[in-house]
C-alpha cells in the first residue's frame with residue numbers, strides 16, 4: 499500500500515509537472531499587486547501607458563514592486579498580468595483544453611459572435627483550426643499564393659513613380675487585402691472585393707468601442723455592416739457548394755481546394771465524429787478570420803520599412819541578400835518559387851526582429867475556468883490572465899538592448915535556442931496562429947521587391963501609436979525612387 503501510494507503520488511506529481519505545473523487544487527498564492535481604485539481599478543494607467551511609445555511601462559512600473567507575475571484590476575475585472583515567459587507558455591498551452599478560455603472586451607464578443615474561432619473552445623476550435631492551418635500551410639497553397647502576392651505587389655509598386663510620396667501603411671493594405679480575400683474565399687478584384695473592403699472597414703471600427711447596441715452607436719453600425727457581409731459571403735458560399743455538388747455528380751476527379759472556404763465546406767466531420775459545419779458558421783468564421791489577417795501583416799510590413807529606414811546597415815545587408823537572389827533568378831531565367839523567398843536567412847531575421855519589436859498582438863487575454871497554480875502563483879477560477887508578449891519581447895533578461903533593432907541577434911538567438919518561450923508574436927499551443935508561414939511568406943515577398951526595385955527616404959518623421967492597436971500616426975509617408 500505504501501509502495502502504491504508513493505508511486506501514485508510520484509506519477510501524479512510527474513503528470514502535474516508535465517501539464518505545465520497546473521494544479522487545480524488550492525495552494526500557491528495570488529500574485530502580489532494592487533487592485534487600484536474602486537470599480538476602475540488600474541485601467542486608466544493601463545490605457546495611458548498604452549498611448550505612450552513604451553506601452554510596456556505599465557508592466558515595467560509594477561514588476562520591480564511585485565514580481566514578474568502580478569495582480570491588477572483592468573476593464574472592470576480582477577486580472578493577473580504575466581510578463582514571465584514560462585507562465586505565458588502554460589497559459590498558451592492550455593493543457594487538456596479546459597483550463598483557460600479566450601476573454602475579450604464586450605464589444606469584441608458582440609461583434610464576433612459565440613461561434614467564432616477566436617472565441618470557441620474544445621474540439622470544434624481544434625477542428626476549425628486544423629482545417630484552416632492545414633490549408634494555409636500546404637505547399638500547394640504557398641506555390642499558388644506566391645504568384646498572387648507577386649501580382650498584387652507588382653500592381654501596387656508599378657504606381658510608385660519617380661519621387662512619388664506614398665503612405666506605406668495604406669499601400670501595404672492594397673497588397674494584403676486582395677491577397678487575403680483570395681486566400682479565404684477566392685474573391686477577385688472588382689465589385690465584390692470593393693464591397694468586402696468597404697463593409698469590412700465599417701465592421702472593424704467597432705472592435706474597440708462602448709458596448710452599447712442602440713441605433714446610431716458605433717457598435718450598432720458595425721453589427722449592421724457584419725449583417726451585410728454575412729449576406730454577401732453566404733451567397734458566395736452557396737454558389738461554391740452548388741459547384742462542388744455538380745463536380746461530384748459529374749464524377750470529376752479530385753476537387754481542388756482553392757481557398758479556406760472550400761476547406762471548411764468540404765470537411766464532412768466524420769473523422770471527428772461530427773457533422774458538416776453549418777453554412778452560417780462558416781460564413782461568420784470567414785469574416786472573423788479577416789480580422790487577424792487584415793491588419794497585422796500590413797503593419798509588420800510598414801514597421802519593417804520604418805525600422806530599416808533608421809538602420810542603414812541592416813537595409814544594406816537585406817538588399818545584398820535579395821539582389822543576389824534576383825541576379826540568380828535572372829541568370830537562370832527562372833520564376834521565383836515560394837521556397838526562394840523563405841530561404842533568405844537575413845530577410846527572415848529582419849522579419850523576426852520586426853515582429854519582436856512591433857508587438858502587433860501584444861498579448862492574449864484568457865479567463866481561468868478553474869483554480870490554476872503555475873510556478874507557485876495561484877490564478878483563481880473566474881479571474882482573467884493577460885499573458886503579455888510585449889513585456890517578454892522587450893525584457894533585458896531575454897534580449898540584450900531590447901529597444902535596439904538588431905536583426906543579427908537572431909543569428910545568435912537561433913544558435914542558443916534562447917528564442918523558444920521568449921518569442922511568441924504568433925501565440926502558441928492549440929491557438930498558434932495558423933497564418934504564421936503564410937504571413938512570413940507575404941512579408942518576405944514584399945521586402946524582396948521593395949529593396950530590389952526602390953530606394954526611399956522618410957518624408958516626414960512619424961511615430962508608432964500603440965493603442966488601441968499598433969498604427970503609424972501619419973501612415974508612414976515615404977518618397978520612393980525606382981532603382
Ligand code: HEM
Nearest residue numbers: 615627790791794795859862923924925929931932933937
Ligand atoms: C503578422 C501577422 C500575424 C500575427 C502577428 C498574428 C498573430 C496571431 C496570434 C498571436 C494569434 C493567437 C491568438 C490567441 O491565442 O488568442 C493568432 C491567431 C489566429 N490567427 Fe494570426 N496573426 C497574423 C496573421 C494571420 C493571418 C494572415 C491569418 C489568416 C489568413 C491569421 C489567422 C489567425 C486565426 C484564424 C487565428 C485563431 C486561431 C485559433 O484560435 O485557433 N493570422 N494570430
